[in-house]
Amino acid sequence: MLSAQSTLPQVLKKLNSQTVPYIKVEELKIKSNYIFLDAREPKEFNVSHIENAILVGFDKFDGKKMTTIIKDKNATIVVYCSIGVRSEKIGEKLLKLGYKNVFNLYGGIFEWKNSGGKVVTNRNIETDKIHTFNKEWSVYLKKGIKVYED
Numbered sequence: 001m002l003s004a005q006s007t008l009p010q011v012l013k014k015l016n017s018q019t020v021p022y023i024k025v026e027e028l029k030i031k032s033n034y035i036f037l038d039a040r041e042p043k044e045f046n047v048s049h050i051e052n053a054i055l056v057g058f059d060k061f062d063g064k065k066m067t068t069i070i071k072d073k074n075a076t077i078v079v080y081c082s083i084g085v086r087s088e089k090i091g092e093k094l095l096k097l098g099y100k101n102v103f104n105l106y107g108g109i110f111e112w113k114n115s116g117g118k119v120v121t122n123r124n125i126e127t128d129k130i131h132t133f134n135k136e137w138s139v140y141l142k143k144g145i146k147v148y149e150d
Contacts, residue, residue, distance in 0.1 A: 008083060008107055008110075008111070008140050011083065011085075011140075012083065012084055012085070012106070012107075015085045016084065016085060016088045016104075017088070018088075019088065019091070019092050019095075020079070020087075020088050020091030020092060020095065020102055020103065020104040021102075021103055021104065022084070022103065022104050022105075022106040023078055023103035023104070023105060023106065024106045024107075024111075025105070025106070025107070025111050025112055025115040025117060026115070028078065028105075033076055034076050034077070034078045035054070035070060035075050035076065035077050035078070036050045036052065036053035036054065036078050036079075036080065037053065037054050037056045037077060037078070037079045037080070037087075037090065037094075038050070038053045038054065038055045038056065038057075038080060038081070038109075039056055039057065039058050039061070039079050039080065039081040039086045039087040039089075039090040040055075040057070040058065040081050040082060040086065040109075040131070040133075041057060041058060041059065042055060042057065043131065044082070044131035044133065045122065046121070046122040047121070047127075047129050047130065047131040047147050048109075048119040048120060048121055048127050048129050048130055048131065049109070049119060049120065049122075050080065050109065050112060050117065050118075050119060050120075051118060051119070051120050051124070053080075054069060056079075056090060058081065058086045058089070058090060061090055061093060063093055063096075063097050066094065066097060067097060070099070073098050073099050073100055074100050074101060075099070075101065076101040076103070077094060077099055077101060077102045077103065078103045078104075078105050079091045079094065079102065079103070079104055079105065080104075080105035080108045080109055080112070081108050081109070082108045082109060082110055082131075082132065082133045082137055082140075083107055083108040083110055083111075083137060083140055084104055084105060084106055084107055084108045084111075087104045087105060087108060088104045091103070091104050107140070109130060110130065110132070110137075110140045110141045110142075113130050113141060113143050113144045114141065114142045114143050116143075119144075127145075128143075128144045128145045129144065129145045129147050130144045130145070130146065130147065131147045131148060132146045132147065132148045133148060134148050134149075135148060
């Protein structure tokens with residue numbers, strides 16, 4: 001079991017198998033070249049998400065729908081979730097669907113926000129709120145307002 005004292009790199013090393021290459025926030029300098037896919041649930045996405053991200057979800061991810069949304073299998077896709085665990089699983093599904101340039105955002109939306117990245121609400125209004133999934137994961141969000149259900 002992971003303790004709240006575990007560092008983000010320790011958690012990701014334990015929970016991920018790195019089947020989808022990581023991309024770090026610093027590497028995303030030219031945002032227009034990437035398609036961001038949010039692998040969190042709608043209630044998390046509605047609190048905030050990376051601007052122009054497409055909600056694909058986790059529990060109800062639909063591969064067939066995905067191929068109609070992103071027709072170009074060579075598009076550069078960055079999948080993210082809270083810290084980068086669910087996004088790896090969705091990234092694996094995208095690779096199986098034939099997408100060639102799929103990356104997992106290292107540290108997820110938490111690292112994006114911690115690094116000064118902008119997030120918006122479902123009404124496209126900039127916000128400091130981030131849905132942290134649960135109290136245990138919220139320790140990894142250093143900047144912003146934490147939102148979660150107990």
